[in-house]
Amino acid sequence: MSSPTPLTVRDATPADAAACAAIYAPYVRATAVSFEEEAPGEAELARRIAAAQERHAWLVAEERTGEGPRVLAYAYAGPFSGRAAYRWSCEASVYAELGRRRTGAGRLLYGALFERLERRGYRAVFAGVAEPNEASAGLHRATGFEPVGTYRRVGFKHGAWHDVTWWQRRLGEDREEPGRAPAEPR
Template sequence: MSVRDATPADAAACRDVYAPYVTGTAVSFETDPPTAEEMARRIAAAQERHAWLVLDDGDLGGGVRGYAYGGPFMARDAYRFACTVSVYLEPGRRRTGAGRALYTALLDRLAGRGYRRVLAGVTLPNEASLGLHRALGFTDAGTYRRVGWKDGAWHDVAWLQRDLGPGAADAPPSDPPSAEPS
């Protein structure tokens, strides 16, 4: 398995990894899986200022088995040093180290681009996702109660956050995040 930058050619595979989360769970609040074209657009948008990485077992003939990406946290300029992150894996890849590998590479990439804080939203209940985030140093930031309606029920979303890099919590940023790692 290797972690690499996603390309538009990975869009259909990423769509296939993601679709079961949309149609069979409340993990994603989307109600219809995106098309491959929409997924390609999302990959391109993430690559502009953040990152989109895939877990690839290409040598084994299977291709993309998961992905992780970063995106904007909020639109206001003062939030420019914070971003959101997400990770999705094929169901059989959970608790194999795949999520950790993707997130480790993603967090390094985002830190290299000048981001200082990452946030992740987790639909509850989801002990596996909470466990992964906490194992990677994320701490609880709060819970939005009954904010998503899906599959005939209200769902809570826990938010977790993590600082990127030493001194990230206190030091003022020197430059805005860039499209290229520093």
């Protein structure tokens, strides 16, 4: 039996939008993992990738195949809130092809994502997990997140109410002087 093909993580470009849209669409259409009700198309995903790359990050994991590289998972971060005092925090998500969950792609992507966010000056990353989703809870636990609270019956999708558990992970070390703000994220 051959070993699995190693995955490569790289920064996404708008050219990855079609692959990311194809990965994301089943989550939107058939699950409550995403609270979007209409799957965004390639143009919208290209816009989202470009926006994430400006101040946060969007990464893809790809494998080499006989036909060349193929994107099979992605992770990204964006603003946690529009309020100025939250600017050192961000929100992250990770999605893999449905048949590729629990293969290590999420851990690999999150590890690379956290490094980029930390270098940019972010201090905390949050992730919302629609319940129930033990696979996602396990991934977040394994990558250093801690649960910080649950919003009860906050999203209605596919004929049912869903809770969302929020997870938090610290980034970097606190090296600032007390009472002094850290450097601005870049």
